[in-house]
Each structure stands twice: as structure tokens, then as C-alpha cells.
Amino acid sequence: MSGILSKMMTALRGGATEVGEAIVDANAIRIYRQELVDARDHLAKAKESLTEVMAEEMRCAREVQRLEKQVAEHEGYAVAALNKGDEALATEVAERIASLEQELEAQRQARTTFATQATSLKAQVQQIERTIHAHERELSIVQTTDSVQKATRSIGNHFGSGNSRLYSARESLDRIKDRQQKEQDRMQAAKELEAAGPEAQLEEKLRQAGITKSQSGANEVLARLRKKQG
Amino acid sequence: MKSLHQLVERLSALDSERCGGLIFDYQPMPGEVEVVQVTVQDREELPIYLTMADTQLLCICYLWGESEVDPERRTALYAAMLDMNIPMPLSSFARIDDRFAIFGALSRDSSVEDVALELATLSDNAVDALEAFADYLH
Incomplete structure (x- = not known):
């Protein structure tokens, strides 16, 4: 656990929120980036070693197979020599078998050593991959x-x-609702007009164009009253 | 998405159906990091701010300030906000300095349609949140 969240919380609570004061200084980001670069470098090297070790292990395995085959072959020869009663030849072949078996044992041991190394390197690669993932997450935060x-x-x-x-939240809400209400009213009016049929629609168009007058407005009423007085 | 500029260009080309029937206006803002102010028609009071962080694209909408919170209902407000965080589609509540906000975070690899859906949902959530939490505010 990197504990990066705890660190950020401490920094945020610490009141480093004054204008111009950064919680994260540029240096910290540089350090995190460098750690990531180093870890990726480390990973590339570990993978390279793993490839080499696995190749060696395979080479040893091939060698073990080859030697096992040779030992079997020579055992056959030794038995044939014994059957022929050629003790001297059988002894010579047996010496060769002993030497092959020594070599075989050496290759088996080497194979085991490389296999152990490969297991350990695989674990190391996984560990570095986890570290990289953790660093990437920290850097992201x-x-x-x-x-x-x-x-x-x-x-x-x-x-x-x-x-x-x-x-403020209340102002925003009021203004938005007000606008929504107006829009709804407008749509409702349009709907009612639509329902009222073409005659009413024409009347409305004429009124909007100022050709016909709507119900007399206050000004007209006043003008009419003045005229009556005068 | 390589840059905010490129994203905004592609967002502007989308029809309003992709934006949940909302009309967005994009305005870049000066500053240390690229920020684009997204104004939503008929909801001008609740602009959304787009900014590109390291690995993510952040869409932030400010809701109310600390000073607007009714002190007696503060704890209840926090609990209600946490309760609503998961049910609320795509957005989460947050606090930045002394302002409460609602935000959505997307991968920088998101498609322009995903960003548009995020903006539309965030705007709807913001209006809804103002209404839902009005009781906890002055």
C-alpha cells in the first residue's frame, strides 16, 4: 500500500488551499515520474534476464536428452561386447558410460539451477509490474x-x-425553473392554438402582425375616456 | 483524445440528439491548464468545466458553496450526497476547495459520443441535485 490517499488527505486538510499555493509541487511529480521510468527500466532488464535463463534451461534440457540417449546406446554396446566375451571392449565401453553419466549429472544439475532462477525471475517480473501499476496510480492521483x-x-x-x-444554488434553481416554466407555457399555448383550429390561428397571426387589435389595452381605454371628457 | 481543442471541435460537430437534446456552447479559458467552459442553453447558471488530467478527462459542474449549507443539516447533507452517489447515473459528488461539485471522469480514450452523453447526463444531474438538496441549503 502506497498510502498516497492518506498523504493527499493530510495535504488537503493542512490548509494548503490558499490561492497560488499548490498541494502538489512540481518536484513531487518529477520524482514520481522518475520512479516510474526507473521501474520500467528495471522491468525490461528483468525480462531480458528471464529470457536468457529460460533459453539456458532449454539448452540444458536438450543436452540431458542427448546424453540419456547416448548412455542407453552405450549400455547396448557394453551388453553386446559381454555377450561376445570381449571383456576388454566391454570395460572400455563401461568407462565411456561412466564419463557420459558424469556429464549427464552435471547437465541435470545445471537445468535445475536455471529452472529455479527462472521461477525467481518470474516472481521478480510480477513484483515490478505491480510496482509500476502502483506508481502509475500514484502519479495519476x-x-x-x-x-x-x-x-x-x-x-x-x-x-x-x-x-x-x-x-447561489437557490438563485440558479429559481432561474432555471422559471425558464422551464416559460417554455412549458409557450408550448401549452401553441398546443391550445393548434387545437382551436385554423380560424383561431389566423386570428392570432393577424393580431401578432398588428393588423387586428387584441382586446383594447389600457392606452386605448384612456384615449377613449379623454375623448369623452374633451 | 489527444487534446481538449480536438475534442471540442468534434463535440461541436455533433447534432443535439447526441447531446440529449441540449445545446452546448464551448469556450476555452485562459490559465495554467487547458479548461473549456461548456455553457448549456437555458441552464447558463450551471456551466460545466472540461479539463484533461493525466489519464482522465474531467467534467466538473459547481453546485453550491460551503457558506450556502445550513450548518445544522450539514451532516445530513453529507450522508444524503453519499447515499445518492451510486444511484446517480455517471456522475459523482465532490468538493473542491469550498465549493461542492458534481463531476464525471472519463478515460482519455473515450469516444466523442461518450463525452457528449457524459455532459448531457451531468447537466441533468446537476439541475436535479440543486432541486433535491435545496432543503439543506440556506
């Missing part, structure tokens, strides 16, 4: 925090500069 801070600063400056204003 640190960089995201950094980006959000910087973005927040830009947004803050934007509102501070008077280009826009920040509304």
Missing part, C-alpha cells in the same frame, strides 16, 4: 489533484474578473 487545482484557479479567476457571476 497526484497529477489529477494538480490539474484540478490549476483548473479551479482558472475558473476562480474567470469569475473574479467579472466575466461571469457565480449564482
